[in-house]
Structures are given as structure tokens and as C-alpha cells.
Amino acid sequence: MTAVGFCGRWFLFSCDTKLVAVHTGQSRESFVFDCSSAEKKPKAPQADSSSDGGPSEEAGSDRVLAFAVSSSGKLVALTDDTKRLVLFQCEPVWRCISVRWVVRRCTSLVFSQAEDELLVADKSGDVYSFSVGEPQREGQLKIGHLSMLLAVTMSPDDKYIITADRDEKVRVSRHRYPYSIQSFCLGHQQFVSALQIPSGHPHWLLSGSGDGTVKLWEYESGRRLQSWDLAQLEETMCSQTVKEKQNPTVCRVSSSPDGRHVAVLCERVSAVQFFLLDEVDEKKLVPHSRLSLPHCALDISFDLEGRLWVLMDSSDAPLQINTLRGNSWQLDSEDPDLSRVTEALRPHWKTLHAARTDSRFEHLHKESYDNVTSYLQKKQQRLEEQQLKRAKTPKKKGSKRLKETSAAGAQP
Known part of the structure; x- marks a missing residue:
């Protein structure tokens, strides 16, 4: 998913496996998180494998599927095709708070207004609730569709x-x-x-x-x-x-x-x-x-x-x-923020071009x-x-003779 957003004054850009954050107001160092080099999910034990000996789940591609920003602009969350759910703090400095795992691939995320909960919607129609205050806690099923x-x-x-x-x-x-x-x-x-x-x-x-x-x-x-x-x-x-x-x-x-x-x-x-x-x-x-x-x-x-x-x-x-x-x-082509952000994104243009x-x-x-x-x-x-077909079919003579005989027998 190729998408943009804002976390306070931070411009957010996701493309392929990366989430890039560039500050629009100051010359601060950009933050880049690459899901392809992030923490891997522990391998499931052999008992959890499918009956034919293959893995129980399809391997993901580390591609970012969705991200969300809290209302205060201090928290960011993303999910990828490998079913990671990553929680970040962006102020005063960027840092990764936790890496958790969702049950199925997600399509949309949203923080609660109180910023104590993160809701995750997936392709199977379920919504899971993840705690922000307890960043290692597993998600709980909230709604099913x-x-x-x-x-x-x-x-x-x-x-x-x-x-x-x-x-x-x-x-x-x-x-x-x-x-x-x-x-x-x-x-x-x-x-x-x-x-x-x-x-x-x-x-x-x-x-x-x-x-x-x-x-x-x-x-x-x-x-x-x-x-x-x-x-x-x-x-x-x-x-x-x-x-x-x-x-x-x-x-x-x-x-x-x-x-x-x-x-x-x-x-x-x-x-x-x-x-x-x-x-x-x-x-x-x-x-x-x-x-x-x-x-x-x-x-x-x-x-x-x-x-x-x-x-x-x-x-x-x-x-x-x-x-x-x-x-x-x-x-507004002369805006200084535009040139600053564009220059910061220049190394990632190749990835953007591949996303199309x-x-x-x-x-x-x-x-x-x-x-x-x-x-x-x-x-x-x-x-x-x-x-x-009926119009082209001729009438049978036997039927006509039968009618004439019946009419003669009926006369006195």
C-alpha cells in the first residue's frame, strides 16, 4: 500500500515494506522503518503444521498494508503482509514500542480517542482490540462480521x-x-x-x-x-x-x-x-x-x-x-516544506515507482x-x-374422413 499521512508535523509515507517519516517544520533526521528487517515471528511448533506437512500459514511479503495515527499525533501503528502489528512513539523521538502479531491480514487500523486502545480490522471480517498501555498484550476479538x-x-x-x-x-x-x-x-x-x-x-x-x-x-x-x-x-x-x-x-x-x-x-x-x-x-x-x-x-x-x-x-x-x-x-510549488520532504523521499523513489x-x-x-x-x-x-412449425405441417386426411363419417351417422 502506498499512502501518506501526518503525525503532528511529521509527514508519513508508506511504500512497499517501508514507513518513512520526515519532519516538515525542522531539519530533523528522517525516520525509516523497514518491515523486511524487522523482528520475525517465532516459528510455530511442528504440531501446529498442516496435515500434509506444510506450514499452517501462508508466508507474507513484509509489505505495509495500513497505518494509523493517534489523535494527539504522538503514536503511530502499522500492519504488514507478514501479520505484524508495530506500535511507535514519535514524540519526543521516534522509537518502536512493540511488535505484536495479528491473526489475519489487516485492512484498516484506528486509535481510540483516549489513545488506550488500537482497533484492527481484518479481511475475514473481525475487529480485534489491542492495548496501548500494555504493548505486549495479545489482541482480543471485539466484533465479528x-x-x-x-x-x-x-x-x-x-x-x-x-x-x-x-x-x-x-x-x-x-x-x-x-x-x-x-x-x-x-x-x-x-x-x-x-x-x-x-x-x-x-x-x-x-x-x-x-x-x-x-x-x-x-x-x-x-x-x-x-x-x-x-x-x-x-x-x-x-x-x-x-x-x-x-x-x-x-x-x-x-x-x-x-x-x-x-x-x-x-x-x-x-x-x-x-x-x-x-x-x-x-x-x-x-x-x-x-x-x-x-x-x-x-x-x-x-x-x-x-x-x-x-x-x-x-x-x-x-x-x-x-x-x-x-x-x-x-x-504551491515554492513551499520550502515541499522541497525538504521531496529531498528526503528521493532515496525511496525507486520503491515508489515499483508500487505504481x-x-x-x-x-x-x-x-x-x-x-x-x-x-x-x-x-x-x-x-x-x-x-x-404448426403452420407448415399439413392436416391429416384420416381425421377429415372420421369427421365426415360421424356427421353422416348423426343424420335421421
Whole structure:
């Protein structure tokens, strides 16, 4: 997974097996964590091996799958394809707190607001809870689902756990009693791939999906407030998306620190769609503008100052910083932070180039088949063939003679 984010003033960048942190405000040494050289999981005893003598679990590739940042910006966690769960402290200095192991490969992580718990959602549909205060403690099963989970988040008051799955559902569960479901947010036609509770709007939830829509919810009641089809707002898409004739898949929904602006990114699209959030206006989620990019974007993230950082699929200029000036988002190519971070990422450009824009969600799209229309067409064709056959078949003479004999015998 190639992704960007912010931990306070630290710019975070994950690509292949590495997590790189670069300070944007000071000339501090960058932090690099390579999962390929991290602690290995102890080998399971022979009794745990499969019956055919092979290993009980598939070996991983050490590729980073997801990372999360705590609300204070002091903690970071990542998980990789080898099923590691690594916890870091980034202030006052970077250090690895613990390396634990998850049961199955994970798709999303989130810290509680109190920063005492780390929730991990995996591909089998389970959510595990890991203690932050006891960094060596194993995870405990929190919630189970019947479908693959793609995103997890928590309400700002830590009251609800919100999960999104492959079966088009957003589920709101009580944190203290996770078996008690508060609500469902239903309406997407494909898997739900992104969740975001915008800053300053603790009762609202933004969701993005493989159906190419962004929806705004009042998640405690499950009430949908607004929905936008991004396909109607898009002007240019990458050639591969057009070739597949699919709706653009939302891969990231990010909100600015003041909660007024929302940026939406779709896979294989060289543009970012901006929205405005307004609690007063009847149309609470309103399209604002569209930012065209020179290359397909890999990920986006707002920093503490409200600037939007865009990571692109380009070895020459992988980063952009965009600032809101007046009523439009404009490229800020002279920003000193941009040159500092770009230079720090230069040694990792080769890894970035290898990651490219491979789709993370392509295999999740559900195909629909119209069997009824095909059945009706074949049925109509059979009826027409039968009628034509009957019209060409001559009547038998024996039947005509039998009718004439019957008629003669009936006369007095």
C-alpha cells in the first residue's frame, strides 16, 4: 500500500515494506522503518503444521498494508503482509514500542480517542482490540462480521465503532457492548472503501464506495443526509478506468482540520474533488471545485495548516502541496516544506515507482447478470418456432374422413 499521512508535523509515507517519516517544520533526521528487517515471528511448533506437512500459514511479503495515527499525533501503528502489528512513539523521538502479531491480514487500523486502545480490522471480517498501555498484550476479538472489512473508525467520544464491509454496509456498533448494533447506514451499491468523521462534526460520517459515490450520514440514526455521484462531477479519468467502464472507486476521503473542506480521491484518477461542509445550509455537502493533476494520484492528506498534500505516480515530482487561496485550491510549488520532504523521499523513489497504481479494490467489484431478459428472449424464440412449425405441417386426411363419417351417422 502506498499512502501518506501526518503525525503532528511529521509527514508519513508508506511504500512497499517501508514507513518513512520526515519532519516538515525542522531539519530533523528522517525516520525509516523497514518491515523486511524487522523482528520475525517465532516459528510455530511442528504440531501446529498442516496435515500434509506444510506450514499452517501462508508466508507474507513484509509489505505495509495500513497505518494509523493517534489523535494527539504522538503514536503511530502499522500492519504488514507478514501479520505484524508495530506500535511507535514519535514524540519526543521516534522509537518502536512493540511488535505484536495479528491473526489475519489487516485492512484498516484506528486509535481510540483516549489513545488506550488500537482497533484492527481484518479481511475475514473481525475487529480485534489491542492495548496501548500494555504493548505486549495479545489482541482480543471485539466484533465479528460475515464479510471482509475494508475500513474502521471510532466516534470522537469513543462510544461507537464504525465498520465498512464488502457487502455495501456501514455498521455502527456500541464500543462498550459491541454485540449491540446502534444502526446501519445503507444505500451504497458496491463495497464501502473509505470512512471519515469530519473534524468539528462529531455526529456526521462520510463514506466512499466502489459505486463511485460519496455519502454523508448522521450515523447514530443511520439517516442519509446527502449523496453525490462522482462520475457526474468528473471531467477526466485515466485511460484504464475508461477502458474498464466502471464507476471510479473512492479510495480516500479526507477532511481539513477546521472541518470545512473535504477532499475525495478515486483510484486511477488524475484529479481531486473538493466539497464544502456546512451545518447551516440545507445542502450540507456541496461540490466546491476540482483540482486537476499532471499524474494519477496515489493518496492525499491534509496537514495541520489545512494544506492538501498529494502523492502522485511520478518519479520526477511525486509530491504536490495545494493551498486554498480565495475560493480556489492552487499549487504551491515554492513551499520550502515541499522541497525538504521531496529531498528526503528521493532515496525511496525507486520503491515508489515499483508500487505504481495497482488497484486494491478491482477484485471486489460485484458483477450483475440479467438472466431474466435472456430467458424471456429464448422463450419468445421457441414460441415463434413452434407457431411456424404448426403452420407448415399439413392436416391429416384420416381425421377429415372420421369427421365426415360421424356427421353422416348423426343424420335421421
